[in-house]
Amino acid sequence: MSFGRTLATTGRVLAQIGHDPRTIGLLLVVPSLLIGLMSWLFVDTPVFEKVGPAMLALFPFVIMFLVTSITTLRERRSGTLERLLTMPLDKADFILGYTLAFGLLAILQAGIAVGFSIWVCGLTIEGSVWLLLAVALADAVLGTTLGLLASAFARTEFQVVQFMPIFVFPQVLLGGVFLPRDQLPDVLHAISDWLPLSHAIDALNAVATDSEGAGYIGGKLLIIAAYAIGAVILGSITLRRKTP
Amino acid sequence: MVDASEPAIEVRDLRIMRGKHEVLHGLDVSVPRGAVVGLLGPSGCGKTTLMRSIVGVQRIASGSIEVLGSPAGTASLRRRVGYVTQSASVYDDLSVRQNLRYFRAVMGADRSEVDRVMDATDLVPQANRLVGSLSGGEQSRVSLAAALIGSPELLVLDEPTVGLDPVLRVELWGLFHGLAEHGTSLLISSHVMDEATRCDRLLLMRDGMLLADETPEGLLAITGARDTEDAFLHLVEHHPRHSSGEAS
Numbered sequence: 001m002s003f004g005r006t007l008a009t010t011g012r013v014l015a016q017i018g019h020d021p022r023t024i025g026l027l028l029v030v031p032s033l034l035i036g037l038m039s040w041l042f043v044d045t046p047v048f049e050k051v052g053p054a055m056l057a058l059f060p061f062v063i064m065f066l067v068t069s070i071t072t073l074r075e076r077r078s079g080t081l082e083r084l085l086t087m088p089l090d091k092a093d094f095i096l097g098y099t100l101a102f103g104l105l106a107i108l109q110a111g112i113a114v115g116f117s118i119w120v121c122g123l124t125i126e127g128s129v130w131l132l133l134a135v136a137l138a139d140a141v142l143g144t145t146l147g148l149l150a151s152a153f154a155r156t157e158f159q160v161v162q163f164m165p166i167f168v169f170p171q172v173l174l175g176g177v178f179l180p181r182d183q184l185p186d187v188l189h190a191i192s193d194w195l196p197l198s199h200a201i202d203a204l205n206a207v208a209t210d211s212e213g214a215g216y217i218g219g220k221l222l223i224i225a226a227y228a229i230g231a232v233i234l235g236s237i238t239l240r241r242k243t244p
Numbered sequence: 245m246v247d248a249s250e251p252a253i254e255v256r257d258l259r260i261m262r263g264k265h266e267v268l269h270g271l272d273v274s275v276p277r278g279a280v281v282g283l284l285g286p287s288g289c290g291k292t293t294l295m296r297s298i299v300g301v302q303r304i305a306s307g308s309i310e311v312l313g314s315p316a317g318t319a320s321l322r323r324r325v326g327y328v329t330q331s332a333s334v335y336d337d338l339s340v341r342q343n344l345r346y347f348r349a350v351m352g353a354d355r356s357e358v359d360r361v362m363d364a365t366d367l368v369p370q371a372n373r374l375v376g377s378l379s380g381g382e383q384s385r386v387s388l389a390a391a392l393i394g395s396p397e398l399l400v401l402d403e404p405t406v407g408l409d410p411v412l413r414v415e416l417w418g419l420f421h422g423l424a425e426h427g428t429s430l431l432i433s434s435h436v437m438d439e440a441t442r443c444d445r446l447l448l449m450r451d452g453m454l455l456a457d458e459t460p461e462g463l464l465a466i467t468g469a470r471d472t473e474d475a476f477l478h479l480v481e482h483h484p485r486h487s488s489g490e491a492s
Contacts, residue, residue, distance in 0.1 A: 008346055016335060
């Protein structure tokens with residue numbers, strides 16, 4: 001592994017995105033627009049106060065998942081990945097380079113979404129805004145790393161988009177947005193305990209209502225980080241220099 | 245340091261399976277150092293598979309491949325071997341210079357290499373244009389430029405001149421011979437038989453087997469053919485496995 005090559009990869013991915021204003025727009029603005037739509041939808045009800053924090057987990061997660069998986073898949077398909085693997089680039093340099101590039105974008109995205117929710121949509125946050133930002137960020141990075149992993153199992157852009165319902169929708173359904181997790185049937189509750197997005201939503205709700213201490217939120221952050229690291233490790237295992 | 249008489253590439257009894265089908269049937273190939281060697285054959289005959297094995301990204305069923313004295317795929321070879329895939333494997337959404345800068349960083353080569361390889365491939369006027377906006381020929385030159393970074397000892401080029409205009413083709417062959425004169429070994433594939441005369445040595449392939457390993461002149465002398473195309477047909481007719489009596 002080499003720091004220089006990892007950073008060069010990060011710089012290259014960011015330069016590519018820099019030439020693509022639409023993707024920048026998609027990344028930075030869309031989550032906020034969707035959160036704005038939610039808050040408008042529920043303007044005369046108390047619902048947004050309840051689901052708003054979860055939305056901070058949901059939209060950045062989904063968008064980072066999509067953007068990352070498609071970008072990485074393009075690299076696999078265009079032959080540039082094969083070229084890189086004949087060069088002195090470590091698999092870890094490649095994966096970490098991508099994670100870092102999209103992680104930086106995730107920081108911006110999470111910052112904008114949190115700011116927009118609080119100052120424009122009037123979401124009340126009882127706890128620390130910094131902690132909220134930290135969870136939203138960890139969650140966006142999780143979307144990135146799962147996207148990296150998903151791209152390993154897809155051969156075409158078509159397939160990778162199909163992965164979204166598999167990887168993402170169950171996490172949304174069981175994450176506690178539709179029904180609080182403790183009211184789910186036992187089996188589903190047990191399953192939801194194993195889905196990383198559930199913990200992100202738990203943590204955001206806890207910060208918003210200030211119902212739990214920093215220890216609880218730190219624990220949830222660790223779980224999210226563990227999933228992200230696991231996805232990165234699995235991703236580099238599935239990345240093979242030699243292919244049939 | 246390295247024995248110059250030892251071949252750049254030595255392939256022994258290479259077998260490769262794709263699914264249940266064997267696509268390379270026990271290939272023996274030797275590529276000398278400091279020469280331009282053409283790998284010729286119709287498309288689908290296994291040229292790309294052979295090249296991928298040499299650069300170490302192809303899973304092989306059996307056999308051995310020595311590249312510059314080490315087994316193919318050895319980590320240290322990644323600095324010493326340059327590979328250009330058939331389609332231009334560069335980033336469409338980066339400029340020529342941005343592409344080359346990135347590959348330079350990955351190779352860990354000197355910064356001045358970016359300008360040197362752009363100059364060598366005549367890409368200086370396009371330096372700041374996005375690769376996606378260039379013509380096909382220009383794109384494959386960017387891909388070639390990236391492989392020249394760090395002056396690798398061996399270049400494996402998969403159909404680098406396909407679709408280029410004749411003037412540019414002549415220029416590129418000039419570049420290849422210039423590199424060979426400075427000691428670089430080159431293995432260049434093509435399905436266009438008339439490029440054969442530009443090579444120092446020829447490897448003729450068909451259906452995953454080697455038909456001939458000869459100099460262009462030697463090939464014509466053996467077969468009594470007028471050109472490489474003819475020689476190829478002659479070899480196919482007289483090859484034990486390809487002759488009309490073949491039971492497959």
